[in-house]
Amino acid sequence: MRLLYGLLACTLFLDVQGFYSSSDDVIELDPSNFNKMVLQSDSLWLVEFYAPWCGHCQRLTPDWKKAATALKGVVKIGAVNADQHKSLGGQYGIRGFPTIKIFGANKNKPEDYQGGRTSEAIVDGALSALRSLVKDRLSGKTGGSSQGRQSGGGSGKKDVVELTDDNFDKMVLNSDDIWMVEFFAPWCGHCKNLEPEWAAAASEVKDQTKGKVKLGAVDATVHQGLASRYGIRGFPTIKIFSKGEEPEDYEGGRTRSDIIARAMDLFSANAPPPExxxxxxxxxxxxxxxxxxxxxxxxxxxxxxxxxxxxxxxxxxxxxxxxxxxxxxxxxxxxxxxxxxxxxxxxxxxxxxxxxxxxxxxxxxxxxxxxxxxxxxxxxxxxxxxxxxxxxxxxxxxxALPRINKVEPWDGKDGELPMEDDIDLSDVDLDDLETGDSGKDEL
CATH class of the missing domain: 3.40.30.10 (Glutaredoxin)
Structure with a gap:
């Protein structure tokens, strides 16, 4: 009985914790460490998004571990239990398991790994991606972990809208879009920690909502009129603005995935259904x-x-x-x-x-x-x-998608049977038809 209980407990533990342990060379990733370890890293990462109940994932596990050991110190190999960390899986549009993403020069836009699922194929794919990364750097193309800052340059700054006393009403209050606005102070440590998360989320939200949800930032030490208007007492403070409604305090987490998840909830709640x-x-x-x-x-x-x-x-x-x-x-x-x-x-x-x-x-x-x-x-x-x-x-x-015929749109009405041509019987001799006259004299 104790043995049965022990086996059951072990099974349940593995189901919750996933396929990998600290003794493996596969790095277990979750929302708490993903940004720091992957997005802010200069290393090339291959990340598997899996679900414990997925048979294909179970079969991949030994090859994924073997590839991680072979690539140790060369390419980082990670894994995300996307069944447990749904927000992280949703952030990268994971719809099937296992899905493998390559986080290379541009960490904000990982590529899909399309190679085989054996350890040899995974190693080959990783080395190929690594060669591409090195060639890009050699030719002057920069990648790396810089996420940009709201008060300076960087790749993420372009998607975080800088808001001021002068443009706030026009851009936010008079907009039909939804805004998530961060009020920050440059000297605030928590604000500095939020900067890369906010910038990365801004880019993802812009893409996923087609610009219908926007992320902005207000330097509350400069634009004190805005800070006073909305009762800002601490930093960072995040507020949600929807047209015609009172601003709402954002109470969610401060990671990229948390911000994106809230933005997508706002988008879906306010977006009309697709046509x-x-x-x-x-x-x-x-x-x-x-x-x-x-x-x-x-x-x-x-x-x-x-x-x-x-x-x-x-x-x-x-x-x-x-x-x-x-x-x-x-x-x-x-x-x-x-x-x-x-x-x-x-x-x-x-x-x-x-x-x-x-x-x-x-x-x-x-x-x-x-x-x-x-x-x-x-x-x-x-x-x-x-x-x-x-x-x-x-x-x-x-x-490939097949040939599509050009047709007229449905008019919203009931269908009609095709009209048959009227037959003119005026020239037909009905007497001949009745008697079966063949045109010959009867005997």
Whole structure:
């Protein structure tokens, strides 16, 4: 019994703590040490984002450890339990496990590792990335850990908006965007610690929200009128400004991931749901599937099979799910059965009947099909599995987006059967038809 208890306790401990220990050469990373160890480092890092329940992650573990030992002192090898530290995984758009990122010269924009998952392939990929980094430095391209300062130069400064007594009302209070504003003092130690986190978060938030959430900074020792107006008593103080509302105190953590998570919550709460677009031409599909990480495509039954009310019912389901998942910032498309047959064939939709749904990752040319019901419950389960990296995927037929037909938009009305031509019977001798007269004399 004690042995069973001990094994169970060990299993639970490993599940919580992850795959790696202090005796390994793999460095366990989390929100508390990621910025200092990775982003502020001059070293090249390969970081695995994993989940303890993921079978592929479990199989990668021994090779990841072996590669870390081989690369010790040359390239840093880290690992993030993204199931436990969801904010850190979300910060880098992790959707499947394991995902490996290369943090090279520009730590704010890591690259995806696309190589094999054996220790030899990982070492080769790391050394290749290291050679590229060294060549960039040799040619004068600088990378490294500098995150910039709000009161000086640097790579992050451009995305932190400097706010003053003169421009605050125009830029913040009269803006339709959401603002997170830091009031700081140059002599404040906590402010100095926040600077790289704030600058890095500003760049990420700008990219992820398309500029709809902005990060600003006010030197409260210079612009004392603003500090007095908002009752600033300590530094740093962060306030959230939304048009038409009283400013709100930011009470969250001060790490990059904490700031980004709060910004994304603000964005999703205030952003309208994505538009459900009908596939009318190639441009609609190309723009939607290339601009978003996933594009969700529904193939609805023919209008003659459902009528307008039936089709609107399906579109309403899509709109509700787009609202539910708007924080993911996916693209949403629909078409009528038979209108885009090449698309249906490339996604293997025909055999499942209509309505059907597929989620496409155009960057990887992978897709997943809805196997359950086309309902809020069925679609929610389908998308939830995708959002945590589960679910079965396949390669898009032909390895590329198919040809898209140009069609007219649905007019919102019930379908009409095609009109048949009237037959003029005035010249037909009905008596001949009735008697079967063949034109010959009867015997």
């Amino acid at each position: 459900i677009l009908e596939i009318l031409n190639e441009d609609v599909v190309k723009k939607t599937c290339e601009d978003y990480q996933l594009c969700i495509i529904s193939v609805l039954p023919h209008i003659l099979d459902t009528g307008a009310s039936g089709r609107n019912g399906y579109l309403d389901v899509m709109k509700k799910m787009a609202e539910k998942y708007k924080k993911k910032m996916w693209g949403w498309l629909w078409t009528e059965a038979g209108a885009q047959m090449d698309l249906e064939v490339s996604l293997g939709i025909g055999g499942f009947g209509y309505p059907a749904m597929a989620a496409i990752n155009a960057r990887k040319m992978k897709f997943a099909l809805l196997r359950g019901s086309f309902s809020e419950t069925g679609i929610h389960e389908f998308l939830r599995e995708l959002s945590v990296g589960r679910g079965s995927t396949a390669t898009v037929g032909g390895g």
